[in-house]
Amino acid sequence: MSGSPSDAVRQDLERSIEGEVRFDQVSRALYSTDASVYQIEPLGVVLPRSPDDVVHAVRIAGRHGVSITARGGGTSQAGQAIGPGLQLDTSKYLNHVLELNVAERWAWIEPGVVLDELNAPLRTDGLRFAPDISTASRATVGGMIANNSSGARSVLYGKTIDHVLELKVVLADGSLAHFRPLGSAEIDAASAGSRLDAACYRTVRELAGACKEEIERRFPKVLRRVGGYNLDELVDTPTPGKPFNLAKLIVGSEGTLGLVVAAKINLVPLPAAKAVLTIEFEDLLDALAATPL
Numbered sequence: 001m002s003g004s005p006s007d008a009v010r011q012d013l014e015r016s017i018e019g020e021v022r023f024d025q026v027s028r029a030l031y032s033t034d035a036s037v038y039q040i041e042p043l044g045v046v047l048p049r050s051p052d053d054v055v056h057a058v059r060i061a062g063r064h065g066v067s068i069t070a071r072g073g074g075t076s077q078a079g080q081a082i083g084p085g086l087q088l089d090t091s092k093y094l095n096h097v098l099e100l101n102v103a104e105r106w107a108w109i110e111p112g113v114v115l116d117e118l119n120a121p122l123r124t125d126g127l128r129f130a131p132d133i134s135t136a137s138r139a140t141v142g143g144m145i146a147n148n149s150s151g152a153r154s155v156l157y158g159k160t161i162d163h164v165l166e167l168k169v170v171l172a173d174g175s176l177a178h179f180r181p182l183g184s185a186e187i188d189a190a191s192a193g194s195r196l197d198a199a200c201y202r203t204v205r206e207l208a209g210a211c212k213e214e215i216e217r218r219f220p221k222v223l224r225r226v227g228g229y230n231l232d233e234l235v236d237t238p239t240p241g242k243p244f245n246l247a248k249l250i251v252g253s254e255g256t257l258g259l260v261v262a263a264k265i266n267l268v269p270l271p272a273a274k275a276v277l278t279i280e281f282e283d284l285l286d287a288l289a290a291t292p293l
Contacts, residue, residue, distance in 0.1 A: 005064065006023060006043050006044065008064065009043065009044065009060065009061070009064050009066055009086075010023045010044055012060045012063075012064070013044070013046060013056075013057065013060055016056040016057075016060060017046065017048060017049075017052075017053040017056050017057060018049045018050065018052075018053055019046060019047045019048040019049040019050075019053045019093060020045075020046070020047040020092075021044065021045075021046055022044060022045040022046075022047070023043070023044040023045070027044075027045050028041050028042055028043075028044065028045065029041065031045050031071070031082070031087045031089070032082060033074075033082065034071075034074040034075070034076050034079065034080070034081040034082050035074060035075050035076055035077050035135075036076060036077050036078055036079040036082075037079075038079040038082060039082070040079075040082045040083055040084055041084070042069070042082070042083060042084060042085060042086060042087040043066060043084065043085050043086060044086055044087070045086070045087045045089060046086055046087070046088050046089070047089050047090075047092045047093060048088065048090065048093060048094060049093045049094075050093075050094075051094075051168070051170070051176065051261040051262070054088065054090075054094075054170045054259055054261050055170055055174050055175075055176060056174070057086065057088060058170050058171075058172070058173075058174045058259065059173075059174035061085065061086055062172065062173065062174065066085040066086055067083055067084065067085030067086070068083075068085055068086045068088055068255075068259070069081065069082060069083030069085060069086070069087055069088065069255065070088050070090065070111075070142070070146065070255040070259050070260075071087050071088060071089045071090070071091070071143075072089075072090060072091055072111065072112060072139065072140030072141075072142045072143030072146075073091060073114065073135065073138040073139045073140050073143055075135040075138055075139045075143065076143070076147065080143075080146065080147065080254050080255075081143070088259065089112075090110065090111045090112035090140065090142055091112040091114070091140055092112065093112070094110040094111055094112040094142075094261065095110055095112035095113045095114070095117075095140070096109070096110050096113065097109050097110075097113065097118065097121075098110065098262060100122075100125075102125045102127065105127060105266065105267040105268070105269075106165060106264055106265065106266055106267060107122075107129075107264070107265055107267060108262055108263070108264050108265075109141055109262070109263055109265060110142075110261070110262060110263075111140060111141065111142025111143075111145070111260045111261065111262070111263065112140050112142060113140060113141050113142075114136075114137070114138060114139065114140055114141075115129065115131075115133065115136040115137075115139055115140070115141055115144065116136045116137045118141060119136075122267065123270065126269055126270050127267040127268065127269060127270065128267065128268060128270055129141065129163065129265055129266075129267060129268075130153075130157035130158070130162075130163055130266075130267075130268045131144060131149050131150055131151045131154070131157060131158075131159065131160050131163065132151035132152050132153045132154075132157065133149050133150075133151040133152075134151070134152070141263065141265070142260050142263070144160045145160055145164060145167070145250070145251050145260055145263060146251075146252070146253070146254050146255050146260070147160075147226065147252065147254060148160050148161050148226040148230075148251050148252030149226075150224050150226065154223060154224055155223060155292055157268065158223075159223075159224065159226065160251060160252075161230060161233070161248055161251040161252060162266075163265055163266040163267075163268075164247055164248070164251050164263060164264075164265055164266070165180070165181070165247070165264040165265060165266055166178065166179065166180040166181075166245075166247055166263070166264035167179045167180075167247040167250050167251075167260055167262070167263050167264070168260070168261050168262040168263075169250055169257075169258035169259065169260055169261065170258060170259045170261055171196045171197060171200070171257075171258045172196070172258070173196050175195060175196050175197065176261070177196070177197035177200070177246075177258065179197075179245065179246040179247040179249075179250060180245060180247065180264075181243035181244070181245045182238065182243055182244050182245065183238050183243055183244075184238055187201060187205065187238065187244050191205070200246060201246065204231075204234060204246060204249060205234075205244070207231065208231055208234040208235050208237075211231070212235050212236070215231050215232050215235055216232070216235060219231075219232040223292060226252055228252075229249060229252070229253060229257075230248050230249055230251060230252055231249070233245075233248035233249070234246075234248065234249065
């Protein structure tokens with residue numbers, strides 16, 4: 001008697017990856033919820049040990065027609081970390097700082113590193129990753145990239161997208177792409193050929209150009225807009241001081257465009273001091289009028 005479709009997926013994964021493959025009922029139940037009110041039991045769970053494991057998992061899922069949902073700390077309150085296919089949990093093994101440049105204020109990190117665990121050793125050098133979210137003790141930076149998280153001090157520091165410099169991403173066909181700031185000549189070279197990342201460059205450039213006026217008219221001009229794809233970041237690029245960077249499109253896409261396996265992030269100096277200021281207003285409308293959008 002032949003096995004179930006899930007058996008075939010599990011067996012392919014176990015043959016191909018070094019990380020953990022969990023299809024038991026307990027693991028599936030544990031991964032069926034996040035911090036939201038929703039519950040969806042996955043087909044199975046994969047805990048990759050390396051980017052190669054992510055590549056293999058994506059290719060196997062594609063062959064079997066199974067969806068993949070990336071998962072970090074599971075702190076989302078809107079159900080982004082659950083799904084019916086494979087759960088890909090990067091928090092156990094892909095959680096390292098790969099490279100740190102204190103002088104230039106950047107770091108290469110893996111997606112499963114927890115924000116507080118990233119910032120704690122950076123304090124020694126007077127640095128931090130700026131987005132200041134309430135779930136910093138358990139949320140992963142990969143999840144912050146997926147959701148374009150901002151936090152309580154976004155008026156000063158902006159959103160996660162403002163601090164992501166480059167991304168290494170596994171695309172839908174299992175190929176590995178490196179998205180970074182590019183000038184005109186570099187974009188032309190990156191757009192050539194039959195690779196999926198080349199097709200991404202061609203498609204997005206065409207879309208950003210053809211729909212420029214609609215994008216500029218319809219995308220809200222507010223500080224904390226995190227809904228939808230960030231096509232507005234790619235309009236009129238490249239220009240001096242504003243290169244073309246597909247990493248900006250990956251940020252906030254919630255894993256729908258690719259799975260991040262490494263990120264180069266910007267770091268900011270720690271504030272010299274902290275203080276709390278209370279300002280009184282006559283009514284709510286006056287308070288809103290004084291708040292930058």
